[in-house]
Amino acid sequence: MTASLLLALPLLGALAALWVGRERSVVPSVLVAATNTALGAWLAFAAHAPSGRFWHGYVAVDPTSRLFVLLVNLIFLGVGGHVWSRVREFPELAEGIERVVALALSFLAAANLAILSNHLVVGWLALEATSLAAAPLIARPGSPAAVRAAWGYFLFSSAGLGLTSLGFACLARSVEHAGMEPSFFLDQLRFLVATRPDAWREVGLAFVLLGYGTKLGLAPMYSWLPDAYDEAPPAVTAMLAGVQFNCALVGLFRILEIYRAGEPRLVSVTLVGLGLASMAVSTFSIIATHNYKRLLAYASINHGGVIAIGLGLGGQATYGLVLYVVSNAFIKAILFLSAGKIDDHYRTKDMREVSGLIKDLPASGLFLTVGTFALLGFPPFGSFLGELLILSELMRARYVIVFVGFCALLTVTFVATGRSIFPMIWGPSSHPGPPQGLFTAPVKLVFVVALVTMGVYLPHAVSALFVAVAASLGGS
């Protein structure tokens, strides 16, 4: 019932948005996101919440789906609140908003299905559906650059998911060659993979990792990400970075839950390699860019790299990884939503033309400061603890070269980001304006509180959920 509601409510909300039209269409999106977040919280923490398999086994409620359903719906609620505030503040933004809301709610329904699915093909279809809904949201009318970025996003999504599908077919052949009846149900696959590893499984796993890596924006197939994150409206960028990223990550988690034990070396080498390469390309791009929205996009690639390395390591890094992933979702939402406000005020994305943010736009300046410190992995944020646990596992597992590369890239990223962002915040005031409306601040404040809470004190129920997700990934 709960799973059905999580999927049905956004679809009904989408229809309601189209029906009521104009600025009132934003209300259903906020109501749906709030209801879904409440359902997600109940599913995650209530003692009597349902768990197990539903819908003939196609949907599963387990620790991973509990955590991520809550996370993506909470991020979506934040984005919905942001959009509502913006439309109230600037009524001209209500033009055509019902189409945006309907697509965003369809995106949410597909995202929930991708997370809850217990079947590889269902999860794949849902992820593809999120791309179909998101591409028109990136392609703003009247902006050829945005249309090009949307095309790049959609093309890479299709190619990446195509490779994933090819990987699934190879994995099925591996089971077939072992003389068994293949299945795409995750719980059944766990038993089927106990067979002897063969070339089909290795090739299949490599394709799946590369395919999901493309969706996560990992090197070498990352070039769509900076364009899409830069050109999309800030609310859409926050949705891509905070919701879709996590849906693709859940797909990768599911594969690793099944195949890591059988192919530990392949998984480890591929993911650590992709992660380090992503960190390297993003670091050099951060140094080169003067566009603050692109800088945040490159930082997202960097974070994707850290996550891939954490996943490749497994073991004790897994708990840190979960902490890092959840923190990362909040950080990206705060930063991209703040970047939108800054762009709106200064009418430029060039960092050299933005100065004195803390005086010109105190609230946005403050959120950008907090978000940047969290982005760079400072205490007391959850990202600090997550990164620390991943680094310590690197040393424990004797990945010395990776450790050195990781630390070097992190240091350069730290310096390059600070050198670019901090003058924007504390430089001389360059564009004083009327006092800033604080409509969107509560949303970001909630995310900041969540970030600090994860670094300072995790309530037992949340910590237990994180431990359960880490354990399902083979962590300790």
Next chain:
Amino acid sequence: MTSLLTAYLLVLLLPLFVASWRVSLAGLSLQGILMAWMVAAHHPAPTADIAVSMLDLALVRGVLVPFALGRVLRAQRRPVREDVIPPNMLSWGVVAGLVMLAFQCASWLHPDPNGEHLQIAVAATGVLLGLFVLASQTGTFSQAVGALRLENAIALFELGSTGHVPLGLRVGQVAVFAGTLLMYAHFVRRIRPAAATVASGRLL
């Protein structure tokens, strides 16, 4: 089956050397039709699964793909010439190398040289050439062709499996593919190639 796969291989290769969007679309269409023919030859008794496969291969890939993209290109009055890969010796050499690599991979994955071996080799060729087209082109239409070649190669590879996806999900896959195709057509329509610069001034 072997003759159909050989024909498929030719349909994969020929459009790469003929720089025309009509030939590219005809190639994609023929790929779908040839796959539908393979299904019909392999499963003479019709079932719901086969019907969905035929709908996907013959109707969507064989007819809808050239129709949707061709309509956009005709409306834009695109010039006949449209390179799928850069027209030079290096590209052609890479294509030859990729075909050999695909056959080597197939021998490694499936050492038994029966019909399935050829199917895997041709599908692998399709995957590698699709990725090559995607990597070497910047034009919207050429990139869409690369992605569709990749999708067709995956479909050819999946023909060899014994069908483990329930009917409802197969219908979902077909719907998502059709949606993807329409989105490609939408972007090809919206992103027009830069207009050729008209030379000004006299020569000599």
